[in-house]
Amino acid sequence: MRLIWLGLGWLSVSLGVLGIALPLLPTTPFLLLAAYSFARSSQRFHDWLVEHPRLGPPIRDWREHGAIRRRAKVAAMVALAAALGISLAAGMAWWVIGLQAATAVGVVTFILTRPSGPREGTEPQ
Known part of the structure; x- marks a missing residue:
């Protein structure tokens, strides 16, 4: 099961990063799904994503304040x-x-x- 969560996490990160450049593909929902998936599969990747200077802020905003910039x-x-x-x-x-x-x-x-x-x-x- 850990490998499934890990795969879903990386797929979500990939789609989230694509969403930065493609206007009709959302970024934040995929990053939230990636953080959720990594929390169940890899603490190292979870910490990397949440602390990432570009990808981490929307995740932290949502977790801490339920906020969308x-x-x-x-x-x-x-x-x-x-x-x-x-x-x-x-x-x-x-x-x-x-x-x-x-x-x-x-x-x-x-x-x-x-x-x-x-x-x-x-x-x-």
Whole structure:
């Protein structure tokens, strides 16, 4: 089972890193899944990920404050709007666009109800 968690952790890190460059692929959820997976398989990799200067801050923000940084919130909403716009431009079926829009509303609601830092309205350092 340890190898499965380890594999899932590295797959999640890979997808999270790809998400940094690809606008429609989320980064933070994959990093959170990687941290969860590494916590069950390798303390060394877990510590590396959580303490990483680039990948660690979103994980620590979520764990310590349930927070999503303002910049990440904006990026997520832009990506959701872009995906919906692409679907509209591609002439997707109305039910696909409706399902996508309903999902986007749920995701945006969740994102906007999370704090942006230790205190609402402050950017974590």
